[in-house]
Amino acid sequence: MLSKIWSDHVVAQEPESPAVLYIDLHLIHEVTSPQAFTGLREAGRQVRRPDKTFATMDHSTPTLALDLNLVDKMAAAQVRQLRKNCAEFGVTLYDLDSDRRGIVHIIGAELGLTQPGMMIVCGDSHTSTHGAFGALAFGIGTSEVKHVLATQCLLQTKPNSFEVRVDGRMGPGVTAKDIILAVMAKVGVDGGIGYVFEYTGPAIRALDMEQRMTVCNMSIEAGARAGMIAPDDTTFEYLAGREYAPSGQAWETALRNWRQVATDEGAIYDRTVSLDTGELEPMITYGTNPSMGMPISDRIPTLNEFSDVNKRQSVEKALKYMDLEPGQRLLGHEIDVVFIGSCTNSRITDLRLAADLLDGRKVADGLRMLVVPGSQSVKRQAEAEGLHEIFLNAGAEWREAGCSMCLAMNGDELEAGQYGVSTSNRNYEGRQGKGGRSFLASPLTATASAIMGEITDPRTML
Amino acid sequence: MAMRDVDTDQIVPARFLKVIDKEGLGEHLFEDWRILPDGSPNSEFVLNRPEVQGAQILLAGSNFGCGSSREHAPWALMDWGVRAVISTSFADIFRNNAIKNGLLPVTVEAETHGELFGMVDRDPHAEVTIDLVSQTLSFGNEHAVGFPMDPFARLSLLEGVDQLGYLLSMEEKISAYEANHDGS
Numbered sequence: 001m002l003s004k005i006w007s008d009h010v011v012a013q014e015p016e017s018p019a020v021l022y023i024d025l026h027l028i029h030e031v032t033s034p035q036a037f038t039g040l041r042e043a044g045r046q047v048r049r050p051d052k053t054f055a056t057m058d059h060s061t062p063t064l065a066l067d068l069n070l071v072d073k074m075a076a077a078q079v080r081q082l083r084k085n086c087a088e089f090g091v092t093l094y095d096l097d098s099d100r101r102g103i104v105h106i107i108g109a110e111l112g113l114t115q116p117g118m119m120i121v122c123g124d125s126h127t128s129t130h131g132a133f134g135a136l137a138f139g140i141g142t143s144e145v146k147h148v149l150a151t152q153c154l155l156q157t158k159p160n161s162f163e164v165r166v167d168g169r170m171g172p173g174v175t176a177k178d179i180i181l182a183v184m185a186k187v188g189v190d191g192g193i194g195y196v197f198e199y200t201g202p203a204i205r206a207l208d209m210e211q212r213m214t215v216c217n218m219s220i221e222a223g224a225r226a227g228m229i230a231p232d233d234t235t236f237e238y239l240a241g242r243e244y245a246p247s248g249q250a251w252e253t254a255l256r257n258w259r260q261v262a263t264d265e266g267a268i269y270d271r272t273v274s275l276d277t278g279e280l281e282p283m284i285t286y287g288t289n290p291s292m293g294m295p296i297s298d299r300i301p302t303l304n305e306f307s308d309v310n311k312r313q314s315v316e317k318a319l320k321y322m323d324l325e326p327g328q329r330l331l332g333h334e335i336d337v338v339f340i341g342s343c344t345n346s347r348i349t350d351l352r353l354a355a356d357l358l359d360g361r362k363v364a365d366g367l368r369m370l371v372v373p374g375s376q377s378v379k380r381q382a383e384a385e386g387l388h389e390i391f392l393n394a395g396a397e398w399r400e401a402g403c404s405m406c407l408a409m410n411g412d413e414l415e416a417g418q419y420g421v422s423t424s425n426r427n428y429e430g431r432q433g434k435g436g437r438s439f440l441a442s443p444l445t446a447t448a449s450a451i452m453g454e455i456t457d458p459r460t461m462l
Numbered sequence: 463m464a465m466r467d468v469d470t471d472q473i474v475p476a477r478f479l480k481v482i483d484k485e486g487l488g489e490h491l492f493e494d495w496r497i498l499p500d501g502s503p504n505s506e507f508v509l510n511r512p513e514v515q516g517a518q519i520l521l522a523g524s525n526f527g528c529g530s531s532r533e534h535a536p537w538a539l540m541d542w543g544v545r546a547v548i549s550t551s552f553a554d555i556f557r558n559n560a561i562k563n564g565l566l567p568v569t570v571e572a573e574t575h576g577e578l579f580g581m582v583d584r585d586p587h588a589e590v591t592i593d594l595v596s597q598t599l600s601f602g603n604e605h606a607v608g609f610p611m612d613p614f615a616r617l618s619l620l621e622g623v624d625q626l627g628y629l630l631s632m633e634e635k636i637s638a639y640e641a642n643h644d645g646s
Contacts, residue, residue: 011635011636012632016614018612020632020635022636022640031479032531034481038483059479060480072480075480077480078482123533124530125530125531140531140555141558141559143626144559147626150629151632151636152636152640153629153632157612189467189525189528190467190551190553193553221529223553225554310523310524407476409479416499428469428529430471430494431476435499
């Protein structure tokens, strides 16, 4: 699949040079694009294909209400700059008040922009999310954003392929997030450098599109360039009828093409790892990168379990930051905040899981629970189903769509010393607020922990 | 900086990404490691030591620059004065971003990496010379090792070839590709 999509997009390949790749879809947001537009303006260049470029605002936008007075002046200026840039260069923008706005990786799929076989880029590392549709999708830097705006092309060297095979049937209380946290723990934070992951096996086939996006989203956390899942009927059913998905005769043609995208039977990967979900428990991280994770009932590893001295030092430093002890259990560890949101876990099925568990229960006294839908469309759907009432009645906060506390740019953040269980993708030092400490987990584990006020195995509450 | 897996959130925390230009980010380089919660400098953090002021090469642990795609990370390093980073491995996006800004990522074997750390531990003023033309790194008593570098990246860095210029020179091929892939 990687080779097929790659070779379909090579515009030129000169000796001793990277390939010139054609980009089918370029997604833009306010944080990593301003300097790229400035570069175009200074050189008097245009956006080559505004019809293949879509912008939204998500990283530094307010979630309390859609009012720029709620964020600081610099964040507001960045949002205004995106408006100015999109207007000047003719790029479609889903602005703060648009009913299509949301986290860039949520809306790409939701609007049907993301399609199988495409080459997709965005100035954001979690662009890997779109690989769930059998697209090759990866994050780029701001210089590369400028390159794509100007030429619709990008210079890249071909990564190697890495099969992540997932077998077995997941037990109750176990979700796609637990699969990917288990993959991270197995492959390591740098195990994917130079590779594109392809997730295969019956456990992946059994996932719906939203769960597949959760899996692909975190591929970058192992250093992989991208993550992909071969498209199948689940993919096509999801896409049918979406705003930018083809329709009529074009749909039939697209379907025929999309069915060709999947990896051929018996293809050889450069590397393979396997995982069986039969034994999989809900997972939780204990450290300061997403690969420092474990089954929720386990103890944190002791330092002598790490033979690699650098890894040992890194875990030691992480535990010091987290104020946790080697060998300690996390079940029952008190927490201050729960965050349900981010491009990993803020889709309607994530919110349904959380709401079902929370229905008729309350968030623990003194605990702050923040529920931030991934898009305004997810928000509308949740409200139509009455999920927001369950959250509000339980004592949680129900917000406008955005990245929010995943990276704490908009004022939604952990305070120094606070412990949070988060459904997002990164538990780096200070990621969710300076001095804050994050445990990454599924929406079910996060919700169960919010109810009990401490880290809780959701299987005890189902 | 021996620790492995230094992520770009540490290099520049997200709250400093609200800028719309590239200037002055060096001020926030490793801010949460450089500055203690009470606002005073953390004297134990390597970049605060007097002997490293003015240094142009950062010797770093493996998987340097992992995480977010923010190009603000190389911008901040460059603004602080760093011209090259030596490590056993780099995150892919960080490496790409670094090269586009003239920040040289130098990958060395674990053995060389260990020797370099040993040398700067003994003598914090020890000099390391990186020669991109011959792709060699020299240190200590005429100790020289080669390092790998993608030929295109090497040329871009040496001759200041603008990668956008290269892409723009492909105009005809890009138009031909678009003509063959109508509407898709």
